[in-house]
Amino acid sequence: LFENPLWEWVVVAGLIASLLTTYELKYIVLAFCSLFLVLKSTHSDFDFKFLNRILTNKWALYVGTISYGIYIFHLPIGYFLTTKFVSPWWYSVDFDSLGAFSFVRYCLWVAILPVYALLSIGVATLSSRYVEKPILTLKDKFFK
Numbered sequence: 001l002f003e004n005p006l007w008e009w010v011v012v013a014g015l016i017a018s019l020l021t022t023y024e025l026k027y028i029v030l031a032f033c034s035l036f037l038v039l040k041s042t043h044s045d046f047d048f049k050f051l052n053r054i055l056t057n058k059w060a061l062y063v064g065t066i067s068y069g070i071y072i073f074h075l076p077i078g079y080f081l082t083t084k085f086v087s088p089w090w091y092s093v094d095f096d097s098l099g100a101f102s103f104v105r106y107c108l109w110v111a112i113l114p115v116y117a118l119l120s121i122g123v124a125t126l127s128s129r130y131v132e133k134p135i136l137t138l139k140d141k142f143f144k
């Protein structure tokens with residue numbers, strides 16, 4: 001199954017179609033496509049050279065090593081910054097005065113997503129270096 005490049009094409013096409021359309025079984029198809037891609041990546045390289053280049057990039061590998069910290073910290077960072085800083089400021093702006101550009105009121109995520117992502121990566125990096133690695137060295141020291 002994993003050696004046949006046709007399955008890879010079918011799964012990637014299904015993934016793209018699921019992301020671009022809406023239908024009842026969308027999330028089931030997305031789950032199976034994701035599962036296939038994860039299993040394929042652990043079994044062998046992808047036939048899509050572009051995908052291989054992305055997944056073997058040093059930055060992608062680094063984000064993978066700190067991904068648990070990103071998972072842990074992204075929600076508290078997003079919640080704190082949104083409730084304490086972004087929302088009070090954003091909802092005080094009079095978007096109706098912008099005329100044709102009043103649609104910007106719905107585009108807040110375009111500005112805050114990169115900021116929140118970078119903050120999450122930064123906090124996860126600090127956590128990995130100063131919390132997780134020292135604890136892992138203790139584990140190796142006491143539980144050989």
